[in-house]
Amino acid sequence: MKIRLAGYTPESVVDGPGIRFVLFAQGCEHNCPGCHNPQTHDREGGDLVDLAEIFDRIKKAKLIRGVTFSGGEPYLQAAPLAQLARQVKALGLGLVTYSGYRFEELYALAARDKNIRDLLAASDILVDGKYVAAQRDISLAFRGSANQRLIDVPRSLLAGQAVEWDELDTGDKLFA
Secondary structure (H helix, E strand, C coil), rough: CEEEEEEEEEEEECCCCEEEEEEEEECCCCCCCCCHHHHHHHCCEEEEEEEEHHHHHHHHCCCCCCEECCCEEEEEEHHHHHHHHHHHCCCCCCCEEEEECCCHHHHHHHHHCHHHHHHHHHHCEEEEEECCCHHHHCCCCCCCCCCCEEEEEEHHHCCCCCCCCCCCHHHHHHHH
């Protein structure tokens, strides 16, 4: 299976807790003014890459504590990312997913789309919401504007509603 990527960063400390391997999915329909990654918006841009190649790079990254799917909009390529997410989780790595969609929108879409459901379920943290330049706040961890939330996905799926991630609650070994 292939995925269209804008690129990747093998080691990042700004895209979720700990050192992370970050994939930047190509394609986004949100087109947020002031977006940090506007080059990722064109759905035909970037490069088509085989998932096996990406997974091999992730396996070779020895210092990482997790993987982050950013973009662009990862949920536009939910099928290949859900497959990759299963492989990432099998390695014991945490998964952070960024999305311009709110958790509530993804939760509703997941009821009708298995790939969205699988990608959401594999995520430990969801950074949700469109970037809003008027609410830019560089003091916030892992996000660019105050409207964006850090969602604890496992707890949210159990509750059936968004539960924000408590960055002080590091009981999960994936983020300690």
